[in-house]
Amino acid sequence: MTRQIKVGGIKIGGGFPVSIQSMTKTDTRDVPATVRQIKELEKAGCEIVRVAIKDFEAASAIKAIKRKVNLPLVADIHFDYRLALCAIENGADKIRLNPGNIYKENEIKEVVGLAKKKKIPIRVGANSGSIRNKAKGEGLRVDDIVNPVLDYIKILERMGFYDIIVSLKASDALSTIEAYKLFSKKSKYPLHLGITAAGPASTGIVKSAIGIGALLLDGIGDTIRVSLTGNPEEEVIAAKNILQALNLRNFGPEIISCPTCGRCQVDLQKIVEKIESGIGPQAISHKSQVAGIKIAIMGCEVNGPGEAKEADIGIACGKGSGVIFKKGKIVKRVKEKDIVKELLKYI
Ligand code: SF4
Known part of the structure; x- marks a missing residue:
């Protein structure tokens, strides 16, 4: 030492x-x-x-x-x-x-x-x-x-x-x-x-x-x-x-999001940017109350439900909509326009 x-x-x-x-x-x-x-x-x-x-x-x-x-x-x-x-x-x-x-x-x-x-x-x-x-x-x-x-x-x-x-x-x-x-x-x-x-x-x-x-x-x-x-x-x-x-410090939640591809039918990049700028390590102030939690934001049904279930809060998107998971269980289906608001509410 x-x-x-x-x-x-x-x-x-x-x-x-x-x-x-x-x-x-x-x-x-x-x-x-x-x-x-x-x-x-x-x-x-x-x-x-x-x-x-x-x-x-x-x-x-x-x-x-x-x-x-x-x-x-x-x-x-x-x-x-x-x-x-x-x-x-x-x-x-x-x-x-x-x-x-x-x-x-x-x-x-x-x-x-x-x-x-x-x-x-x-x-x-x-x-x-x-x-x-x-x-x-x-x-x-x-x-x-x-x-x-x-x-x-x-x-x-x-x-x-x-x-x-x-x-x-x-x-x-x-x-x-x-x-x-x-x-x-x-x-x-x-x-x-x-x-x-x-x-x-x-x-x-x-x-x-x-x-x-x-x-x-x-x-x-x-x-x-x-x-x-x-x-x-x-x-x-x-x-x-x-x-x-490196898991040495915790400044905000960990965001797991897919890179998106031709299967994605929502504007996932925008959703992730909004969540990240609000509560991620990029957010201007520390958000200690959500530090350490895992949030999965996934573009479709291929890996979406699996990752969303593993996270503390997750969303698996579909055509213009998404299914929110909390601790592995489905809690709500939401329209694309409400995804950020609803996810933040659960987070
Ligand atoms: S989760 Fe779906 S949309 Fe995202 S990269 Fe994988 S296949 Fe593409």
């Missing part, structure tokens, strides 16, 4: 549920826009949010942002350790340092000293794009990511600092999986999982689901961030779907 750390009120590692993180895409200096986005992320189910700190104005803005949001705030620091000091002084709940661009021991020592005083953790966040001293003429090797992180951790430990979380992100799923696996054999610090620069939603979600999912299946990973070029709420929804598919 990994060591446990705390970011604001969220516990990470030590067997606590895998938490969901995201990062704002606003200019952190624009406090109203950043607060707005953090609130949207919170509504979508984000539990920890990171903001980019590119200058002192951004680091100072943490104070004003924190007054208006509930989520723990992580300051993302690169190049200048003094930004970390400023962010911590202004109330950051965690600091992410990149070992590729903040590596001088005297600078690390100052950040560690202040983090210790304020009792906040540090994420040692290595990215394949900012590795120092990579072997020349070769592609990226997993050791190139893992070893510098282990060395960095030794520096922190020598300073008596153990409130550490680690990420080792490469932009392809396979290298990322290898790096995390190798690291987890060598260290018990909790792990923040993600595929860096995974791309737009269409490919990024697949890469993230493979990379993050494979690791979580192996029991590796304590908190996750799906990185997408796009709306950050999509990152949170994808993260919720990954955790729910």
